[in-house]
Amino acid sequence: MGGRRARTEAEWSVLRTAAEELLRRIPELTQELIGDLAKHSPLFDLAVPRDEHWQQVSEAMRYGIEAFAARRTDPRKDLAYAQELGRRRAEQGLPLDLLLYAYRRAGRLTWDALLDIVTEEDPDALPVLARTAGAMWVGIEQQASATAEAYRAGELEMRRRSDERVQALLDALLAGDAAPGLAARAAAGLDLPEQGRYAVVVIPVDRRDSVHRVASAGGMRLFWRMRAEQELAVVALGASSLDELAVELADRCPGPGGISPVVDGLAELGRARRLAETALATCGAEERVLVRLAERLPTALVVRQPELAGELVQAVLGPLLELDPADRAVLLETLDAWLAAEGSAGRAATRLYCHRNTVFNRLRRLEHVTSRSLSRPRDLVALTLALDAHRLAGGPGAA
16 A cells, blocks of 8 residues: 555565455454444445445455555556445445445455454464554545545536536426426426426527626515526516516526416426516517516517517508608607507607697698508507517618
């Protein structure tokens, strides 16, 4: 074992003789150690099949004894085997403290057996054996360190693989995969209820502001996924409302962004993602807000039917769009301001920095050009949806 002083010939002779006898006693030592471990904790038998445990303990003891008594400077088989066992026990779920206990208990049994052998066969050599004790325990600690390091590395690798599997399951749910058991496996991996209140938030990647990705906020849990053109957050709402979600994310994730309606389980995440994308699509190029689909449903209908939206724009705003660009822009801007002011010409005038009579005059001209009346509900709906469709399509004069 490494880190020891040079041994004398007398020490080598004692060690060789004792090691040969120790190797013959490995079956008995193995039996004793496995019995001790089972008494110390039932987890040994629960985590490691008894036959496998027997074979591995025997191998570890043999490598340890050979390393302790070896003159050669070959690679340490005992350390390589300790690493192998560390990785294996991590996979089996045996706690690390029990693994280290097993190594140190094995060292104690081996040392006691060495003392018995030398006492029985050559008592005068006991002082010689005592001088080798330090090197032996250094070797046992090296084995324990090697197995612990490999165990921790194995744990990290398993956690990484587990995280990747869970994220893949989440991605499949967001894509709308309805494979049997998929939602249940994702629920188990994420420690979430399969049935519960969930929402999806969609934020575009090509944005000016950075996103502060939080794992929890206001009692809600958020799971972030990155895609080529967007970031998504699956939100386990618990008892929280969508309004509370929007408030929590407002400062952390400046818009534009879309928030889906509440869905009743992980299996519905695909639908939630599509609805959140629709909510996002209702945002104009300059908007910096997170919008709920429920707030934009009329516009969402337009977004979902782009071909019909184009027809709507042409049918309702076609004559207006043929006007001089400056004139067209003024009329569209005035309509947009009037709608944003909920039909108040005074508040619209404030937005436009003009007199309220100017607003009235512009709106009357818009009605004349489009042959639509803002006082007729159906015409008002048509003008509102046509304006939204024109704005979202980035048409000329759109705000």
